[in-house]
Amino acid sequence: DTNLNGFTVLTYNYHAGNTNGGAVQVLHTSDNNRFWRIKWGPDDAPYGEWNNPPFSDFDILYADTLKPPFDDCDTLPDNTLVIYSTGLDKAQNSPQVNHGAVLTFNLRKDKLGKFQL
Secondary structure, three states: OOOOOOEEEEEEEEEOOEEEEEEEEEEEEOOOOEEEEEEOOOOOOOOOOOEOOOOOOOEEEEEOOOOOOOOEHHHOOOOEEEEEOOOHHHOEOOOOOOOEEEEEEEOOOOOOOEEEO
């Protein structure tokens, strides 16, 4: 799209340097639209069509203190962006970093296919 001022594409798979089994790509545009697509199979398998998440607006929650549901990344509400100013490493099921943000959204309307960044 020649009208975009910028965008970011993130590609994730379960094994660095090898996409056997599948990969997910997430595209963020400069006007805050988000799209995703998935491929299954070996490295040369094609990606599916770009999809727009059913929810494009995210509730932003600032977690200055750990309290439910912010104390466990497995139980964060869908379609939320939780920003930990400090203490993310104390939350259950989180990476061992002190501060950061966790974006949780559904890829499908039926609640299957959740994705966290």
